[in-house]
Amino acid sequence: MARGKRFTATERRRPAKGKIATVVLIAGLLALSGLGVRNLLYAAGWAGTSGSYRASSCEFSGSLSTWECSGTFVSDDRRIEDPRAGVDLSSDGRGRAVRVERTGLSGYQEVGGIATVEAIALILFGAVPVAVAGGFELRKRRRSARRGS
Numbered sequence: 001m002a003r004g005k006r007f008t009a010t011e012r013r014r015p016a017k018g019k020i021a022t023v024v025l026i027a028g029l030l031a032l033s034g035l036g037v038r039n040l041l042y043a044a045g046w047a048g049t050s051g052s053y054r055a056s057s058c059e060f061s062g063s064l065s066t067w068e069c070s071g072t073f074v075s076d077d078r079r080i081e082d083p084r085a086g087v088d089l090s091s092d093g094r095g096r097a098v099r100v101e102r103t104g105l106s107g108y109q110e111v112g113g114i115a116t117v118e119a120i121a122l123i124l125f126g127a128v129p130v131a132v133a134g135g136f137e138l139r140k141r142r143r144s145a146r147r148g149s
Contacts, residue, residue: 026133029126036122043115048101051075053085053108055093069093073100073108090114 041047055069066088073085080102087093087100087108099111109115 026130029130031126033123033126033130036119036124036126039109039122040116040119042101042103042109043111043119045099045101045111048103048109049075049080050099050101050111051080052097053087053093053100054097055087055089055095058089058092058094060092061088066090067092073102075102 051074053069053071053073055071057071058067058069060066061068067090068086069089069092070084070086071093073080073082073087075081082102085108087098087110089098089110090113100108101111103109
């Protein structure tokens with residue numbers, strides 16, 4: 001029986017580091033997709049407490065490309081009213097009613113429009129690379145199995 005090449009400790013560790021990095025990358029991309037799904041549920045109005053928001057003041061945030069507004073949230077059933085609600089809007093919302101979903105104790109998200117598009121983009125940004133990499137891996141394994149049999 002022929003003896004194989006001896007590897008140094010550094011050479012043996014490289015594949016493990018590469019696999020760990022791949023797992024971390026995939027986990028991060030899937031987490032982005034999960035965040036996108038969560039945002040889509042609120043942006044589409046499928047989750048949370050529906051209501052209207054009237055902004056009393058707004059400032060444009062250039063770093064986020066959104067309008068950071070403060071104003072009053074009133075739920076559709078009128079049971080919840082938050083006079084100090086803060087919402088990031090896609091346009092200046094001063095003086096007009098905007099549809100929002102209450103996402104928790106004090107979080108709000110605009111419903112529809114660009115918020116929905118952003119959520120879908122976040123899902124795709126995380127899921128597409130994972131799906132493509134998974135497809136390549138399956139293809140590689142199938143080819144390898146055909147050669148081995």
